[in-house]
Amino acid sequence: MTSLNQNELEVLRILWERGELKPAEIEAHFAWAIENATLRSVLVNLVEKKQVARRLYGKGSQRHFAANDDADFGPGLCGWLAPGTGSAIDGNLRH
DSSP: OOOHHHHHHHHHHHHHHHBBBBBBHHHHTTTOOOOHHHHHHHHHHHHTSSSEEEEEETTTTTEEEOOOOOOOOOOOGGBBBOOTTTOOTTTTOOO
C-alpha cells in the first residue's frame, strides 16, 4: 500500500473531480493555500509513486497531470472518498 500525505490526497481529489490539469490549474483548485514549489514537489512524488501520470504536450512546455486509474491506494483511501463520487466523506479532505 502506498502512503499518501494530505497534500497528495488533495491533488488526487482535484484530478478525480476535474480530470487532466496543468500544475497552475491544480493549485487554483486547492482547498488551502499551497506554494507553487511545494505543489510541484508533491506532483513529482505522486509521479514517482505511480499515482498520477505526467503528459507533455507540444514542445514540452505544457505539462498536464492525471490520476492513474490503476493506482494502488490501499484500503485506507476508502475512508476518505465516497465510493464512485470522488467526494470527501465528513469533509476529511477539505479545510
